[in-house]
Amino acid sequence: MADRIRLGMVGGGNDAFIGGVHRIASRIDDHFELVAGALSSTPEKSRASGEALGLPRVYDDFKSMAIREARLKNGIEAVSIVTPNHVHYAAAREFLKRGIHVICDKPLTSTLADAKKLVKATETSDALFVLTHNYTGYPMVRQAREMVAAGEIGAIRVVQAEYPQDWLTVQQDIKQAEWRTDPARSGAGGSTGDIGTHAYNLACFITGLEARELAADLEAFVPGRQVDDNAHVMLRFEGGAKGMLWSSQVAPGNENALRIRIYGEKGGLEWAQEEPNYLWHTTFGEPKRLITRAGAGAGSAAARVSRVPPGHPEGYLEGFANIYTEAALAIKAHQAGQPRGPDIVYPTISDGLKGVQFVDACVRSSQRNAAWVKV
Amino acid sequence: MADRIRLGMVGGGNDAFIGGVHRIASRIDDHFELVAGALSSTPEKSRASGEALGLPRVYDDFKSMAIREARLKNGIEAVSIVTPNHVHYAAAREFLKRGIHVICDKPLTSTLADAKKLVKATETSDALFVLTHNYTGYPMVRQAREMVAAGEIGAIRVVQAEYPQDWLTVQQDIKQAEWRTDPARSGAGGSTGDIGTHAYNLACFITGLEARELAADLEAFVPGRQVDDNAHVMLRFEGGAKGMLWSSQVAPGNENALRIRIYGEKGGLEWAQEEPNYLWHTTFGEPKRLITRAGAGAGSAAARVSRVPPGHPEGYLEGFANIYTEAALAIKAHQAGQPRGPDIVYPTISDGLKGVQFVDACVRSSQRNAAWVKV
Amino acid sequence: MADRIRLGMVGGGNDAFIGGVHRIASRIDDHFELVAGALSSTPEKSRASGEALGLPRVYDDFKSMAIREARLKNGIEAVSIVTPNHVHYAAAREFLKRGIHVICDKPLTSTLADAKKLVKATETSDALFVLTHNYTGYPMVRQAREMVAAGEIGAIRVVQAEYPQDWLTVQQDIKQAEWRTDPARSGAGGSTGDIGTHAYNLACFITGLEARELAADLEAFVPGRQVDDNAHVMLRFEGGAKGMLWSSQVAPGNENALRIRIYGEKGGLEWAQEEPNYLWHTTFGEPKRLITRAGAGAGSAAARVSRVPPGHPEGYLEGFANIYTEAALAIKAHQAGQPRGPDIVYPTISDGLKGVQFVDACVRSSQRNAAWVKV
Amino acid sequence: MADRIRLGMVGGGNDAFIGGVHRIASRIDDHFELVAGALSSTPEKSRASGEALGLPRVYDDFKSMAIREARLKNGIEAVSIVTPNHVHYAAAREFLKRGIHVICDKPLTSTLADAKKLVKATETSDALFVLTHNYTGYPMVRQAREMVAAGEIGAIRVVQAEYPQDWLTVQQDIKQAEWRTDPARSGAGGSTGDIGTHAYNLACFITGLEARELAADLEAFVPGRQVDDNAHVMLRFEGGAKGMLWSSQVAPGNENALRIRIYGEKGGLEWAQEEPNYLWHTTFGEPKRLITRAGAGAGSAAARVSRVPPGHPEGYLEGFANIYTEAALAIKAHQAGQPRGPDIVYPTISDGLKGVQFVDACVRSSQRNAAWVKV
Structure with a gap:
């Protein structure tokens, strides 16, 4: 997986909605690996959130993250900024001036003055700036x-x-x-x-x-x-x-x-x-x-920009992912020698047998002029 | 990322549709890391596909993969079987008997006889069997x-x-x-x-x-x-x-x-x-x-099993992912010193400025009794 | 209105649903005038229903209606049969054999034997038979x-x-x-x-x-x-x-x-x-x-078979008819010197004035660069 | 049909859309009988249109219609005004001042000045004024x-x-x-x-x-x-x-x-x-x-204001009316000894027989455990 882009995140701690969305979005096509974060303006929350995500490097604030990651040999190449609006400018500036690409949530900033300063910051940086007007x-x-x-x-x-x-x-x-x-x-x-x-x-x-x-x-x-x-x-x-x-x-x-x-x-x-x-x-x-x-x-x-055939709403992938995640939860419980939780639901070998029996019964019935057959 | 489940894949080579779906689905919630594959019944295609995916370990056939991975210290813990139906049973059997969890596409098998044998195989294995009736x-x-x-x-x-x-x-x-x-x-x-x-x-x-x-x-x-x-x-x-x-x-x-x-x-x-x-x-x-x-x-x-708020169709995540992927393509081109392809599209700082100008204009207009103002 | 077809009805008394539907349907394009009826198998109900509808000629049963109407100079030319299914055959037969056209509700009859007899009856009659498979x-x-x-x-x-x-x-x-x-x-x-x-x-x-x-x-x-x-x-x-x-x-x-x-x-x-x-x-x-x-x-x-332009669901006519019917109720109350009931609702001159004021305000505002104007 | 309100119409000649809508709407609930009209501002068109509708009394212009009808013993009790907007006021005034109820299409008038005059006209008249804001x-x-x-x-x-x-x-x-x-x-x-x-x-x-x-x-x-x-x-x-x-x-x-x-x-x-x-x-x-x-x-x-049960879109009545109208066309052709036009389509006795055969076959099949039976 050598060619994944190393990604950091500012904001997106445990109780934030949009941070999780950004993380999933970054994984779907396998282009990014999240490796660092300053996930909250409260250092304790940042650390707890980073631990929950299994991040290699967690910071107390975005500025120290920008400074340190810029110096690391395998520091982040890009950063996602998913804080409330008023933080966007200050955070983006720190990364842009160190050549780290910025992926930033919308709206750009909370004030027009900040927006104009951010425009300047991008003009003097070699790094890219991507705004997630996701629609x-x-x-x-x-x-x-x-x-x-x-x-x-x-x-x-x-x-x-x-x-x-x-x-x-x-x-x-x-x-x-x-x-x-x-x-x-x-x-x-x-x-x-x-x-x-x-x-x-x-x-x-x-x-x-x-x-x-x-x-x-x-x-x-x-x-x-x-x-x-x-x-x-x-x-x-x-x-x-x-x-x-x-x-x-x-x-x-x-x-x-x-x-x-x-x-x-x-x-x-x-x-x-x-x-x-x-x-x-x-x-x-x-x-x-x-x-x-x-x-x-x-x-x-x-x-x-389409991944699945027509007629499969794009949520098809998430439905599919749910089966994988149920499987992961079951596998992890199994590895830990623990019983599987009662709410973990996935199709089993028995369901598979039923499906093949269904096909078999259909074929048998049809061969007998659609007579009733036992399933 | 130490706790990702190490995953292998049987089938799912370059021109297969459902293999790609399984791979995306396995990444969405970050529970799996794909590390090995026997991606085609044709060894050359398997190798070419594995290389395209950047897989650490690629095999010519599922049997040698099952044998080898079962012996490795960090061998795969689970395998996805995404071949045509008639291969499901033979492939699943090899992994089940070595204690490797199986995630298998539907229908279970191509014949009822195979299905019954596969049921037996799961009964004598400690490994889990998950069928992707994804709906x-x-x-x-x-x-x-x-x-x-x-x-x-x-x-x-x-x-x-x-x-x-x-x-x-x-x-x-x-x-x-x-x-x-x-x-x-x-x-x-x-x-x-x-x-x-x-x-x-x-x-x-x-x-x-x-x-x-x-x-x-x-x-x-x-x-x-x-x-x-x-x-x-x-x-x-x-x-x-x-x-x-x-x-x-x-x-x-x-x-x-x-x-x-x-x-x-x-x-x-x-x-x-x-x-x-x-x-x-x-x-x-x-x-x-x-x-x-x-x-x-x-x-x-x-x-x-929901990831996003109501009113966001689940494809919301894929739309979001498209922005991330556009960003990745742009970043990789930038890192390679190459021009960005003309079809790479993402919202820019300029779009962000326009958004803030829009809000600013709305507020100014509203403060003046909805007078017309320049944007 | 000399060319309206004189219509009779069998069944369709006060508490029947489909009789009312047939009557409305017969009026929409102004081809029929309902002038006679045997509206119920209970003579008293037939008479009461006929009176409620203002029918010139009401009969106790369909047979006497068929006999009499066939002899009248201006007797009915067609009859609608809207009874329960088991009556269809017997009723239709009486009119068919007297040359009176039959418009009959579906299903044709309650038994296959009756259906076949009815087919025969139509074959020996000069009259037309129309079945209201209305869809x-x-x-x-x-x-x-x-x-x-x-x-x-x-x-x-x-x-x-x-x-x-x-x-x-x-x-x-x-x-x-x-x-x-x-x-x-x-x-x-x-x-x-x-x-x-x-x-x-x-x-x-x-x-x-x-x-x-x-x-x-x-x-x-x-x-x-x-x-x-x-x-x-x-x-x-x-x-x-x-x-x-x-x-x-x-x-x-x-x-x-x-x-x-x-x-x-x-x-x-x-x-x-x-x-x-x-x-x-x-x-x-x-x-x-x-x-x-x-x-x-x-x-x-x-x-x-379309009456109104595209984009007006066909119920448009009924909505329109509701305004006419409200008008009729108001006019009749007015003619009787009675107060209009509180549930009679129709657009008034005042609504009309408001509409013109709306247009006038729109034009005035638009002429002043969309300034706010009083309505 | 003694209690139908006698209705006149101003406008609504042969090539007008909304006149036909008003006429149908007036018939649906059987409260009105159209007996007079000044159907066009061009006298010849008015007469031709009135003849096509079979109207007893046709006028060259709305004013002479208002004057004459007001004097007749069985003159119109109400009038529908379905002209272009600029005629509404002048026409409505003539009928209102003679105590004839007015049903007028929207918008009320073409100018605000006319609208205000029409408001006055209604205030000095005993007659009702109904505006067909049909929605x-x-x-x-x-x-x-x-x-x-x-x-x-x-x-x-x-x-x-x-x-x-x-x-x-x-x-x-x-x-x-x-x-x-x-x-x-x-x-x-x-x-x-x-x-x-x-x-x-x-x-x-x-x-x-x-x-x-x-x-x-x-x-x-x-x-x-x-x-x-x-x-x-x-x-x-x-x-x-x-x-x-x-x-x-x-x-x-x-x-x-x-x-x-x-x-x-x-x-x-x-x-x-x-x-x-x-x-x-x-x-x-x-x-x-x-x-x-x-x-x-x-x-x-x-x-x-509902006529049919839920689940029947209101157009249900028009669909039903189409069957009646097909019947009427067939009956009239029959009465004239002419062949039925090839585009006249209605369900026949044969369709009815097929329906009963369908039910019969369903019952027979079901009685034999859903065996295949001839229809």
């Missing part, structure tokens, strides 16, 4: 972008983007909610920064356009909330296209209902994150067509 | 099973299972099709063995029932095909429930449309593999409820 | 039939038809349930006769094929029920196509989930009664296309 | 309104309304398009007046709220178009709720995709016109529930 990674988003670029829907006229959620409908005291609704850590935007930026990025990514001006009506509906939890935005893009963007965290019945619809002079495209394997395409005057990931109608941009 | 790994399948067991739909009456595909609508000459339609390698069942067993396994897994008898009408619609490409089966389960099972590989418009519907005295459950994050639940006399993975209404069995 | 009236069903006939999906291989309901999941004591589960009135088939015949008819109608043989597994799941409430049927059609048919009245979560899927050598078609305005069409190797009623891709057979 | 007639819209009023989703926070179409994506020369894009006849609003008013009306109808102020960005994307074909509107309602409204006639892939989503402190409601029989209801913290027309969870407001 641009979906195959059908790539497909849509490729189709727009190829002129398949003509010049863009209308862009409707939305990202409603419901988890902040009431006051929440969990950690995820707490820093996201604190302007000191999240920035001046609430839903706009947390999810509106995703919708906006997606609109720009697919259309290749940028907004020229906007008019926004932000609201904090939950009493006492300091940042917007609902945003209504009208957009005017370069070239004359117009759009609406809605982000909300107070829309009951919506989990992560990111959705984008793009209409041009010749046709339209519609994509929804919760059904990511499908892209609706209409050429004006023809029936709607449902393009599926890796299926008929999908092109090279989608194929390049 | 049982979906959180909402676990949820359905838990609900049936808890009596939420009452005693089961009707089970409708189906798994239509369309890829064999015409004669196909690709490798995937070739061995699957050859009874010598696939077994006497065509669609029944390849996908019917999945549907049957799922029916049994969720309901906890087994079929007592069945009547099957198999057909090979494509001229010259030697195994069924369409199967109509009526089922009678223990306890009086009845069912239908349809598997087909000649149903245009269906990719992997595995679907199961279960009806009991008190209610019904419906799940479709292509929309795996959703489970429809009806209590007779009440509106249908849409239970979402990790969302309201989902219980502990689903939560235990 | 063949849907535009997209006509579309599917036209496409199959045109060879758009090639020779048929597989036909999957199903009609699950849930209303008989438990014992029901309502009138609708009572005669349908009484073999003396319904016939030997329960779900098979009531809804299975619809699914079967639809399969034959669209494909143009007839079944050669079948194997059926019927079940009465609800204790004490005398006819099947669930039927699993395998079908073999002339020419080699094969099918499955499932009818059920004990599948919780299904209202009238009639669905048909047809696969041929070149493509597939899928239609569901609960989303009747859509027909999915796949040509093997191309993306699925969604053909909409009266929209792009819909042909002349569908257009011929 | 308020859908049972599930009534259901939503009833639920909001009952506080089931709490105080309203966010209202998202949209009505995209695609038929004006390119310049259209058909009559429907021509007057709708002419400000002299349509009014200053294009998509805003034609469909935006529907979306706005629906938002107000369901929530019971009115907008206090709005900001609108209108656009005419098609070169040379004089009225907006796309409108982006932000809304502020009384009480603090906020909303967005999008109307568009240039969004390819949208037929009549009117959709409304309403979110309150406790829950959310979502309804789409193209799937009108369903209302999604979420109580925050619980799974989404799918309330179906006349099904479990539907209340009295929906039941009051």
Whole structure:
């Protein structure tokens, strides 16, 4: 496994959600090996989290990690920054100036001033900077972008983007909610920064356009909330296209209902994150067509980032992984001489026998004109 | 990473689909490290494939691999068998008798005789045997099973299972099709063995029932095909429930449309593999409820195998992984002093700046009564 | 309105569901005027029902109605028979032999013997006989039939038809349930006769094929029920196509989930009664296309029986009719000098003013660069 | 039929779409009889159209119709006005001042000045005025309104309304398009007046709220178009709720995709016109529930305006009507001694026999343990 890129992580301690996502994402295609971390701003938590992950090198803070790893012969080549927004700039700077590539969660920073300083930091560094606007990674988003670029829907006229959620409908005291609704850590935007930026990025990514001006009506509906939890935005893009963007965290019945619809002079495209394997395409005057990931109608941009055949939702891999993980848990219990926990579930030899018996019975029955046979 | 289980693989060479799936699945939760393989029945292909994967130890055949790995101090602890069906038994036997855990693709074997021998082999081995009926790994399948067991739909009456595909609508000459339609390698069942067993396994897994008898009408619609490409089966389960099972590989418009519907005295459950994050639940006399993975209404069995919050389809991780992989490709090109390929796409610092500018513009506009502001 | 066909009705008294449906259906295109009825086997109920409908001529029984109407100068030209199944034959015979056209509910009769006698009766009569297998009236069903006939999906291989309901999941004591589960009135088939015949008819109608043989597994799941409430049927059609048919009245979560899927050598078609305005069409190797009623891709057979533009579900007319009916109720109350009931709801002049103010405000705001304006 | 309300019609000549809709709607529940009309502003067209409809009394213009009908003993009691917008006021005034009830298409008028005058006209008349904002007639819209009023989703926070179409994506020369894009006849609003008013009306109808102020960005994307074909509107309602409204006639892939989503402190409601029989209801913290027309969870407001059982989309009646109309066409051809046209299709006695044979075969097969039997 000599060619895995050595990766470090800032943030992503035990109770963080997005850190775990980054770690899994880094493993799926086997390009990275996580070897170091400053996983929390609290040194004790950083150490405990690093131990839980079996990390070779754990640091109390990102700065000492950057200094030391830059000096090590086999120090990290890249770092993932998965902290709350207000830490992004300071952390990224330390790694960039030491030539360590940065993979950073969005939004870029909590303030525009920090964002501009970070831009400068990347300009003076040889290292790469990657922002995880992860929705641009979906195959059908790539497909849509490729189709727009190829002129398949003509010049863009209308862009409707939305990202409603419901988890902040009431006051929440969990950690995820707490820093996201604190302007000191999240920035001046609430839903706009947390999810509106995703919708906006997606609109720009697919259309290749940028907004020229906007008019926004932000609201904090939950009493006492300091940042917007609902945003209504009208957009005017370069070239004359117009759009609406809605982000909300107070829309009951919506989990992560990111959705984008793009209409041009010749046709339209519609994509929804919760059904990511499908892209609706209409050429004006023809029936709607449902393009599926890796299926008929999908092109090279989608194929390049697809791992499984059409009709297997991408979660297929996670379902498969669950079987492997159940197996690992059983194997480890077995190796430790312990009984297997009652909640470990995987298909057994007996299930396999049943399957073969099923096929055998089908064949026997069919050979006898579909007579009833014992299974 | 000391506690990763050392894994070997039989089959899964360069042009195989399911081998790659097993490898990704084994990495997602970081429990395994692939260290050895006999990746093809053709030694040259095995070696070339092993080299492409960077495997430390590559073998010409599974038997020599089993013998050698069993003797090594740090030999493999488990093996994945991902060959065509007719090899499963012979391969599994070699590892089982040496105490190496087996993770084996379905269907168990190509013949009932082999299946029974394999059952014996597991009975005389201390090693575990795991069959990858992967659809049982979906959180909402676990949820359905838990609900049936808890009596939420009452005693089961009707089970409708189906798994239509369309890829064999015409004669196909690709490798995937070739061995699957050859009874010598696939077994006497065509669609029944390849996908019917999945549907049957799922029916049994969720309901906890087994079929007592069945009547099957198999057909090979494509001229010259030697195994069924369409199967109509009526089922009678223990306890009086009845069912239908349809598997087909000649149903245009269906990719992997595995679907199961279960009806009991008190209610019904419906799940479709292509929309795996959703489970429809009806209590007779009440509106249908849409239970979402990790969302309201989902219980502990689903939560235990969920990685991301509700509303993120499980493919969210793959989308995220695509960003990581783009980053890896860019980093490797950078390290090699080569230009980044034009098809490598990831969000950049400039996208990040745009996002922060978007938030800043939203806040400025909103503060001025939603006036138009420059972005 | 001189050219309306004078219509009579047998059955369809006050508490019957299907009689009302027939009456509405007869009015929609203004071809019929209901002028006579024998609306119940109980004379008092017949008279009360006829009075409620304002019928000019009401009879105690269908035979006296047939005799008298045949002699009248302006007697009925056609009759709708909407009784329980066991009455169909006797009633139809009386009208047919007097040259009165018969529109009869399905299934044709309760016994095969009656069915054959009725066939004879039509052969010796000059009158027309129309059976209301109403699902063949849907535009997209006509579309599917036209496409199959045109060879758009090639020779048929597989036909999957199903009609699950849930209303008989438990014992029901309502009138609708009572005669349908009484073999003396319904016939030997329960779900098979009531809804299975619809699914079967639809399969034959669209494909143009007839079944050669079948194997059926019927079940009465609800204790004490005398006819099947669930039927699993395998079908073999002339020419080699094969099918499955499932009818059920004990599948919780299904209202009238009639669905048909047809696969041929070149493509597939899928239609569901609960989303009747859509027909999915796949040509093997191309993306699925969604053909909409009266929209792009819909042909002349569908257009011929469509009344409203695409994108207006056919229920659009009923929604519209509700406004008219609210208006009628208000007008009648007004004419009677009575107050309008509180549940009568229709858009008023004030709503109209608001609409125009909305447009006016939109235009004013837009003229001022989308400034906020009072509505 | 003595109690049918005598109805007249202004507009709705041969080539008009909405006139036919009004006529069907008026017949469905048998409350009206159309007896007079001034069906076109061109007298010849009015007469030809009236003759085609078999109307007893046809007029050259609406004024002479109003004068004469008001004097007749059995003159019209109500009139439907289905002309282009700019005629609404002048026509309505003539009937209102003579005590004839008015049912008028939307939008109310083409100018705000006319709207205010029409308000006055209704205030000085004893006659009723009904505006056909027909979407308020859908049972599930009534259901939503009833639920909001009952506080089931709490105080309203966010209202998202949209009505995209695609038929004006390119310049259209058909009559429907021509007057709708002419400000002299349509009014200053294009998509805003034609469909935006529907979306706005629906938002107000369901929530019971009115907008206090709005900001609108209108656009005419098609070169040379004089009225907006796309409108982006932000809304502020009384009480603090906020909303967005999008109307568009240039969004390819949208037929009549009117959709409304309403979110309150406790829950959310979502309804789409193209799937009108369903209302999604979420109580925050619980799974989404799918309330179906006349099904479990539907209340009295929906039941009051429902005609058929749940699971039958409302188009069920039109499908049924198609069978009746085919019957009528066949009967009329028969009466005229003419052959039946080849495109007249209805189920025949032979189809009925097949249905009974199907049931008979099912029962026979099932009695013989599901053996194959001839159909």
